[in-house]
């Protein structure tokens with residue numbers, strides 16, 4: 001597919017969608033955008049995007065439609081709801097969902113649009129807003145290989161490490177596994193660092209030693225120095241989205257018969273943070289619960 005003639009639609013211009021849509025415009029794609037928040041469209045419009053009034057309108061003029069939505073309910077609404085994609089989609093168009101949803105949701109959506117001749121890929125991403133901005137996201141794609149190959153050029157605009165991981169739903173399964181490990185790690189990092197600081201160890205010393213020892217993780221190596229140590233809790237990846245993902249992960253485990261002990265505890269910790277009004281903050285703000293309990297702060 002020659003990118004200059006390919007018409008792309010983008011629905012969900014949030015933290016991630018803003019950066020991904022702007023990168024598509026910079027790469028020369030003709031882009032039509034939609035979000036329920038009109039103000040979200042301002043930035044892509046400034047870079048040359050056209051605004052649509054509904055997902056249906058996006059679908060009527062797009063060869064490829066990319067979604068970046070907060071949860072499964074929003075995806076179902078956008079595709080199956082009134083004035084949704086299903087009402088406007090043209091035979092042969094492709095829906096690429098980059099949201100984190102459950103494998104069963106993407107399969108439900110795909111089976112609803114199949115008769116209309118729409119192909120679907122689940123292509124959730126990892127790498128946060130900085131990865132979205134730099135075009136270096138990891139993308140884990142499920143679906144038909146031939147459809148995947150047709151979309152590679154578009155995926156390369158925002159993805160650096162792009163993997164076809166299996167049939168439809170596999171991308172979301174891999175993403176849920178990845179997030180299980182990364183979200184639990186933020187809680188163990190928080191617990192460990194507060195223990196160390198309460199014991200009188202300098203937090204920078206803990207960081208220096210653990211980052212070259214077996215306690216290291218992406219949470220320790222990146223989130224500790226860049227977010228926690230500076231007390232910078234603006235998102236990034238919010239506690240609200242973290243609770244959403246952990247809910248999806250636990251439901252996925254239940255659905256396929258896998259108990260998830262540590263994940264359940266981490267979920268309750270984040271739910272407490274949400275109940276205390278921290279939902280819109282970055283998920284590293286969960287450390288403040290441990291800091292409050294121990295009466296210390298992990299800052300340097």
Ligand code: NAD
Nearest residue numbers: 012013014015016035036068069070074099100128129237
């Ligand atoms: P966000 O909440 O910032 O953006 C979602 C956007 O969707 C918002 O602009 C919202 O107005 C819009 N929206 C909601 N319902 C809609 C509807 N019915 N129709 C049209 N637009 C609608 O979320 P985000 O941080 O950009 O994340 C988007 C997806 O990517 C989520 O599924 C998230 O789990 C995943 N993700 C996020 C990150 C991150 O670091 N933020 C990283 C990887 C994956």
